[in-house]
Structures are given as structure tokens and as C-alpha cells.
Amino acid sequence: MNIFIMGAPGSGKGTFSAQIKEEFNLNHISTGDIFRANIAGGTELGLAAKAYSEKGLLVPDEITNKMVKEYLNNLEDKKNGYLLDGYPRTLDQAKAFEEMTKGTDLEVDKIVLMDVSFDELTRRITGRRTCKKCGEIYNIYSKPTKVEGIxxxxxxxLTQRKDDNEESLKVRLNEYANNTEPVIAYYEPKGIVSKIDASKSMEEIWPVLKETLKK
Ligand SMILES: [Zn+2]
Known part of the structure; x- marks a missing residue:
């Protein structure tokens, strides 16, 4: 089973990816991992990608697409498939990936969208406070401390991450929505998109997610 997982910052995508990977014995791969592996390995694609990012430019889709495909092709243990996280980020990437993998065992079977309302994401992210000393994470709305700020x-x-404020979150969420909505709209007619209501608690979401993927 090959899966793309999508979700806005704060949607719980990371946590659920780890659970899906365990449950279904998949290779969990993020585009970050792929970039790092290519750059560390000094591959031609890696060097090209590095040159772009060093100039502060986005790595062109063509390079990203090739890197993703090669990485998936060259996995030593293919397990039961892959769970791809952070890709495709745009409609162009989605189309290119489909073209590259058509008729192969790398074709995507399912797309999981971790769906959370804008308001809930805002609460989750702007409410987040962390302790730098022991690493504990709190939330002023859902997991407050006994004494405020301690x-x-x-x-x-406790401290709040600089970009966990409402303005920068809005930018991140808008960017996410602008990129993701066309990708979802592209795959929806193929009947492989599962929208998971990720506004609920972890305990409520996981059984639903698991059953959806087993179907
Ligand atoms: Zn602490």
C-alpha cells in the first residue's frame, strides 16, 4: 500500500504518520529525508538541489520529482509500501509523480488528508508553550499549567516559539491551503482520497484512520 499523507501544520500528521508506519509496516519518507540523503550522498540531483537552496531558491519540481522517484526505487527493503509525507506539495508535482509511476508498483493507492478547521489549528499552534529545560509541551487552551507560564x-x-503567532500561522496555513487544495481536487475523482476529521482527540482519530486504511 502506497500512501500520501497531507495535513496542515498542527494537524497531527507527524504523530499519525509514526502510527501508520508501525501498523502497516511501511517506509515513512519525508521529502526532507530525501533531500538530506541526496545531498549527503553527493548525487547529481543532490548537488543541483543544494545549489538552489544555497541561493535561497526553491528547488525546481523536476529535481524534486526525480529525487523522490529514485529514492523510492532504490529502497533496499520496500516493506509493504511507502507513506510519503510532504510530497506532492503542488499540483505539478502530483501530475509528474503520476506520470513517472504509472503502471509501476510505486503508484499511489491512498491519500490521507488530516482535516482540521482553521480555528482549531490556530488554538493548537498559538496556544503552544514549551519548557526549554525539560522539553514538556503545554497548550494554554487544552493542556494548561497549574501556574500560568510555569x-x-x-x-x-515557559516559552512560545517565535513563528507560533497568529500572523505567521496565517501565512503558513494559506500557503498550505493554496498548494494542497488543487492536489486533493486532482485526486478526488479517482476515489482514493480519505478525509479524516482530525479536530478530535488522538484516541478518537486513530481507530477511524486505521479502519479507513484497511478498507
Ligand atoms: Zn520543565
Whole structure:
């Protein structure tokens, strides 16, 4: 089974990816991993990608697409398939990937969309506070500390990540929506998109997600 997982920042995509990977014995691959492997290995594609990112430019789709395909082709243990995270990021990438994998065992079978409302994502992200000392993560709405701004575990002051504010979140969410919506619209008629209501708690989401993937 080959899966793309998509979800906005704060949708719980990372956590559920780890669970899906375990449950279905898949290779969990993010585009970040693929870039790092190519750059570390000094491949031609890796060097090209590095040159772009060093100039502060986006790596062109053509290079990204080739890297993803080669990475998937060259996996030593193919397991039961892949769970691809962070790709395709755009409609062009989706179309190119389809073209590259048509009729092969790399074709995508399922697309999981972790669907969370804008308001809920805002609460999750702007409410997040972390303790730098012990690493505990809190949320002022859903997991508050006993004393405001102070870690329950170790008594250290909590901090908020700079880009966890509403303005920069809006930019990130808009960028995500602009890129993702056309990708989802492209795959929807093929009947392989599963929208998961990821506004619920982890305990409620996982059984639904698992059953959806088993179908
Ligand atoms: Zn602490």
C-alpha cells in the first residue's frame, strides 16, 4: 500500500504518520529525508538541489520529482509500501509523480488528508508553550499549567516559539491551503482520497484512520 499523507501544520500528521508506519509496516519518507540523503550522498540531483537552496531558491519540481522517484526505487527493503509525507506539495508535482509511476508498483493507492478547521489549528499552534529545560509541551487552551507560564514538571518559565503567532500561522496555513487544495481536487475523482476529521482527540482519530486504511 502506497500512501500520501497531507495535513496542515498542527494537524497531527507527524504523530499519525509514526502510527501508520508501525501498523502497516511501511517506509515513512519525508521529502526532507530525501533531500538530506541526496545531498549527503553527493548525487547529481543532490548537488543541483543544494545549489538552489544555497541561493535561497526553491528547488525546481523536476529535481524534486526525480529525487523522490529514485529514492523510492532504490529502497533496499520496500516493506509493504511507502507513506510519503510532504510530497506532492503542488499540483505539478502530483501530475509528474503520476506520470513517472504509472503502471509501476510505486503508484499511489491512498491519500490521507488530516482535516482540521482553521480555528482549531490556530488554538493548537498559538496556544503552544514549551519548557526549554525539560522539553514538556503545554497548550494554554487544552493542556494548561497549574501556574500560568510555569512548567508543572520543573518550575521553569515557559516559552512560545517565535513563528507560533497568529500572523505567521496565517501565512503558513494559506500557503498550505493554496498548494494542497488543487492536489486533493486532482485526486478526488479517482476515489482514493480519505478525509479524516482530525479536530478530535488522538484516541478518537486513530481507530477511524486505521479502519479507513484497511478498507
Ligand atoms: Zn520543565
Amino acid at each position: 512548567c508543572d514538571n520543573c518550575g521553569s518559565p
